[in-house]
Amino acid sequence: MAETTPPLFRRAALIGIGLIGSSMALAMRRAGLAGEIVCAARSAATRATALRLGLVDAAFAEAAEAVRGADLIVLATPIGAFGAIAAEIGPVVEAGAIVTDVGSVKAMVLRDVGPHLPLNVHLVPGHPVAGTEHSGPESGFAELFENRWCILTPPEDADERAVDKVVALWAAMGAKVERMTAQHHDLVLAITSHVPHLIAYNIVGTASDLEAVTQSEVIKYSAGGFRDFTRIAASDPTMWRDIFLNNKEAVLEMLGRFVEDLTALQRAIRWGEGDTLFDLFTRTRAIRRSIVDAGQETQAPDFGRRAPGE
Numbered sequence: 455m456a457e458t459t460p461p462l463f464r465r466a467a468l469i470g471i472g473l474i475g476s477s478m479a480l481a482m483r484r485a486g487l488a489g490e491i492v493c494a495a496r497s498a499a500t501r502a503t504a505l506r507l508g509l510v511d512a513a514f515a516e517a518a519e520a521v522r523g524a525d526l527i528v529l530a531t532p533i534g535a536f537g538a539i540a541a542e543i544g545p546v547v548e549a550g551a552i553v554t555d556v557g558s559v560k561a562m563v564l565r566d567v568g569p570h571l572p573l574n575v576h577l578v579p580g581h582p583v584a585g586t587e588h589s590g591p592e593s594g595f596a597e598l599f600e601n602r603w604c605i606l607t608p609p610e611d612a613d614e615r616a617v618d619k620v621v622a623l624w625a626a627m628g629a630k631v632e633r634m635t636a637q638h639h640d641l642v643l644a645i646t647s648h649v650p651h652l653i654a655y656n657i658v659g660t661a662s663d664l665e666a667v668t669q670s671e672v673i674k675y676s677a678g679g680f681r682d683f684t685r686i687a688a689s690d691p692t693m694w695r696d697i698f699l700n701n702k703e704a705v706l707e708m709l710g711r712f713v714e715d716l717t718a719l720q721r722a723i724r725w726g727e728g729d730t731l732f733d734l735f736t737r738t739r740a741i742r743r744s745i746v747d748a749g750q751e752t753q754a755p756d757f758g759r760r761a762p763g764e
């Protein structure tokens with residue numbers, strides 16, 4: 455009889471089952487990574503949806519109930535909730551279990567989650583750099599992490615076997631895994647993700663506030679660059695509020711540089727310095743091409759709703 459290898463984890467508990475939690479549930483099931491997948495969701499409607507979609511084997515109202523007997527715990531709520539969830543699960547989490555997360559900011563995980571966990575529990579923070587502007591358990595898809603980066607930011611004294619298991623988890627879901635310090639992660643993501651989202655929120659806000667331009671004109675003529683900004687600016691308000699509040703220093707640093715560079719462009723336009731504009735636009739076009747060539751574009755399957763970028 456052929457021997458079957460046991461799944462990587464006996465029981466995985468997803469705390470929060472929105473876009474990322476549901477995508478993980480689907481990707482983990484597809485790859486047979488856990489014997490059992492359970493979740494915690496505060497609303498009865500979300501628990502019912504998770505069960506109806508077959509995302510999980512059981513759904514609990516309380517995080518402390520979901521983590522009992524789990525050897526993998528994934529925090530997949532907005533990051534502002536991480537500290538309270540860690541305080542709730544700390545007393546009941548199993549010895550030897552791995553606690554990871556998918557939050558978009560990383561230094562705050564070591565700060566807010568670490569102190570609540572017993573010493574025999576392994577904290578390995580992570581961030582899949584993959585997503586869409588959609589939220590909730592119905593927006594997930596198993597392919598979300600394929601060929602996308604997942605950044606792990608374990609503390610210096612992390613248990614290497616626990617780190618290896620989290621690397622194996624993401625690799626089996628199709629991701630490319632990179633390791634760095636939480637501080638470096640937060641600086642890099644401030645410029646590649648957080649400030650771009652702030653700019654999108656701001657430009658859509660500015661356009662909608664313009665008295666001389668009606669709302670219907672904003673919608674009607676949004677085929678220009680504005681349309682791409684509206685996709686980003688449709689991202690979840692709670693999630694993004696928490697990101698800015700928890701990556702304050704790096705975002706303010708990058709925003710300072712952004713404002714300086716914008717001022718230089720403002721001058722170039724004012725003084726008719728076409729070469730300055732042309733040189734920058736040539737450089738940025740090359741960056742876009744290298745992103746496309748590297749295949750770093752998320753294509754959500756069409757579930758009868760608009761795909762990202764449409």
Ligand SMILES: NC(=O)C1=CN([C@@H]2O[C@H](COP(=O)(O)OP(=O)(O)OC[C@H]3O[C@@H](n4cnc5c(N)ncnc54)[C@H](O)[C@@H]3O)[C@@H](O)[C@H]2O)C=CC1
Nearest residue numbers: 470472473474530531532533535557558584585586589590
């Ligand atoms: N949306 C995206 O594109 C990406 C998000 N992330 C990170 O993943 C995490 C989850 O984001 P999404 O799945 O997009 O959000 P989502 O809004 O789709 O799902 C979050 C879920 O957590 C639940 N929740 C909120 N507070 C809770 C609490 N205290 N206890 C239990 N459940 C709670 C919400 O009801 C919701 O079902 C965030 O920390 C975010 O920074 C990471 C990569 C990409």
Ligand SMILES: O=C(O)C(=O)Cc1ccc(O)cc1
Nearest residue numbers: 558582583584585586587647
């Ligand atoms: O939809 C998009 O373009 C995104 O940028 C998704 C996203 C949002 C937050 C993250 O931490 C990582 C990826």
